[in-house]
Amino acid sequence: MTPARKKPNINTSPLELMPDFQFAVSVDCVIFGYENDMLKVLLIKSDLPEFKSKWSLLGDLVHPDEDLDAASYRVLRERTGLEDVFLEQVHTFGQLNRHPAGRVVTTAYFSLINVKDHQLKQLDNELHWHPVNDIKTMAFDHKVILDTCHKTLQKKIQEEPIIFNLLEKKFSLRDLQNLYEAILGVSLDRRNFRKKLFTTDLLTDLDEMEKDVPHRPGKLYTFNHARYAKMKKKTFVGIDF
Amino acid sequence: MTPARKKPNINTSPLELMPDFQFAVSVDCVIFGYENDMLKVLLIKSDLPEFKSKWSLLGDLVHPDEDLDAASYRVLRERTGLEDVFLEQVHTFGQLNRHPAGRVVTTAYFSLINVKDHQLKQLDNELHWHPVNDIKTMAFDHKVILDTCHKTLQKKIQEEPIIFNLLEKKFSLRDLQNLYEAILGVSLDRRNFRKKLFTTDLLTDLDEMEKDVPHRPGKLYTFNHARYAKMKKKTFVGIDF
DNA sequence: GCAAAAGTGTTCACATTACACCCATGG
DNA sequence: CCATGGGTGTAATGTGAACACTTTTGC
Incomplete structure (x- = not known):
């Protein structure tokens, strides 16, 4: 096998001369x-x-x-x-x-x-x-x-907090969890989910409550972009097949 | 803004009529x-x-x-x-x-x-x-x-065991660790590395030794493709920003 | 007062990290 | 015998998973 230069070659012809190679x-x-x-x-x-x-x-x-x-x-x-x-x-x-x-x-x-x-x-x-x-x-x-x-x-969404792009600026933890569940097709433990999200330290508590919900209203949060920008730098090494 | 149909439209013209849109x-x-x-x-x-x-x-x-x-x-x-x-x-x-x-x-x-x-x-x-x-x-x-x-x-390489493609069929744990370190640009603890790799259960011990090394020879292993194919199915959910 | 979801802690199992000494081989 | 890397274990810490009851609100 001597796989030589193919006939049309972008390095030797201007593109216009190679109409067959245009998509x-x-x-x-x-x-x-x-x-x-x-x-x-x-x-x-x-x-x-x-x-x-x-x-x-x-x-x-x-x-x-x-x-x-x-x-x-x-x-x-x-x-x-x-x-x-x-x-x-x-x-x-x-x-x-x-x-x-x-x-x-x-x-x-x-x-x-x-x-x-x-x-x-x-x-x-x-x-x-x-x-x-x-x-x-x-x-x-x-x-x-x-x-x-x-x-x-x-x-x-498991690697980077891009999920917040899908929500309104203000959201409840339930909103966020429902969204994770909808995307991943799984159900998550509520307590563990809240703990996890709070330890990431990326949610700002707005001291506001949901309105017009037919049950106890939840607190509203917003995603803290600035804090994420800061912590993003950290390198990570871990082998996980 | 009424962003209407652009002049050239792939859905209405055969491609040949749109030479300007060919790369x-x-x-x-x-x-x-x-x-x-x-x-x-x-x-x-x-x-x-x-x-x-x-x-x-x-x-x-x-x-x-x-x-x-x-x-x-x-x-x-x-x-x-x-x-x-x-x-x-x-x-x-x-x-x-x-x-x-x-x-x-x-x-x-x-x-x-x-x-x-x-x-x-x-x-x-x-x-x-x-x-x-x-x-x-x-x-x-x-x-x-x-x-x-x-x-x-x-x-x-931290998500899937593709790294073995870079090694010969038979390799020592030191080979594998050096390769990880070369790719990631970090150094890893040898004992923890070995433990980790063995718990993945993807290495087959060949009962062979390195030859012609100017030090105590290491054992040789091979990557167990079959075992990986079996375990790959597992789903994973975890949020890790 | 009832329905619906909010909010909250602890325990257990497991994984990750840090760390030091003796061993086998070639030269 | 010396240099070089092979091989090994344990303790401390951190992380993920499981799990139940009280509270607040609207109706």
């Missing part, structure tokens, strides 16, 4: 929200005839003068009107036949937003929140992308 | 190895005049009929002659001016191989192993890609 590149945003004790994702009806009745992630082609990250922020902004929200790259999907129109490589991002913080923009194509657990099929390979992002979300 | 797509492989107590990475001299004296990751354009994963396996195979090795996608880099030839989006993969298991193929362009800690600058944005993959490696 479309898109971004797809998995926008998670939390509503009625359920983890939800923002989806739109596909406008491709092939996927007429299927739901699709929010995505777009990357513009020629646009970074990947910028493209995903743009999609998010156009659809939700939100800026400065949590958005992170997850994985790139490049299967040959993932898009009926031709070769499209897509980079998936996941975003965490507070459902109540925003107005849905562009209400065509039935842009809607869907409970993640109810979604069985989607257009393209979007179900695979959603599942990948859901797993990434499950893992990351 | 080159490449893969870059960060191939890690372990030699002389150092974590190393396999690099090649860039053949672009812009980066004449700089080192570059092993990469190539993705072929039109090739998945991303297949492309990275191909690059790895062509350069190392190896098949069936650990290779995993890490991140996609799509900065506007990351490649002088034009718009190239690249997906980075990292691979873990046993340096002694293979013969370097295609020994042109000074394909060489470089200690990761000695590398200061690289061609393109490859230093950023390398750093990203190094961090991913550091994180993943």
Whole structure:
């Protein structure tokens, strides 16, 4: 085997001379929200005839003068009107036949937003929140992308306090625990959960109470960003297969 | 703001009609190895005049009929002659001016191989192993890609027993500990390390000894893949910021 | 007063850390 | 016999898991 230089070589030809090696590149945003004790994702009806009745992630082609990250922020902004929200790259999907129109490589991002913080923009194509657990099929390979992002979300909320992006500024411990349980699909011991959260020292007690609840109101807290920024630096070493 | 449908739309035009929305797509492989107590990475001299004296990751354009994963396996195979090795996608880099030839989006993969298991193929362009800690600058944005993959490696060896891919089949506990220390850049207590590794129950004692060492020889072990496959299923829940 | 959820401590098992000495081998 | 690393145990501390009763509020 002498695996020599392939015919087209980016190092010796300008890109324009290699039309066969040009793909479309898109971004797809998995926008998670939390509503009625359920983890939800923002989806739109596909406008491709092939996927007429299927739901699709929010995505777009990357513009020629646009970074990947910028493209995903743009999609998010156009659809939700939100800026400065949590958005992170997850994985790139490049299967040959993932898009009926031709070769499209897509980079998936996941975003965490507070459902109540925003107005849905562009209400065509039935842009809607869907409970993640109810979604069985989607257009393209979007179900695979959603599942990948859901797993990434499950893992990351155990490593970093990103979960607060899904809640309103003020929340009760019960809100927070319900959200963990909704995302992880498990139930947690209430006392241990509270203890754990307080030892992280990342919650600021607002000395306020829930209102209009048909039971004893809980205290409200807020996430202490500043304190997290300080403690984040610590290195960690531990082997845990 | 009425963020309406953008002019070019993949859902309404065949891709061929959107030449401005076509990019080159490449893969870059960060191939890690372990030699002389150092974590190393396999690099090649860039053949672009812009980066004449700089080192570059092993990469190539993705072929039109090739998945991303297949492309990275191909690059790895062509350069190392190896098949069936650990290779995993890490991140996609799509900065506007990351490649002088034009718009190239690249997906980075990292691979873990046993340096002694293979013969370097295609020994042109000074394909060489470089200690990761000695590398200061690289061609393109490859230093950023390398750093990203190094961090991913550091994180993943603490979560999954992928580190064994870097060692020979038979290894001593000292080998394994040195490797952890080289990758993580820390030093670990020897007794605690051994205890920890034995409680994972993933090492098979071969009842063999090191040979030709200028000190008391250590026992040799091998990684028990079967046992790991069995125990892997366990779910884990724990919040750890 | 009833329903619903808030708030609160202790115990036990297990994991992590810190730490020091003798042993086997090659030279 | 000396240099080098191999091999081993224990005590203290910290962490995670299990578990039940009283309190506050709205109705």
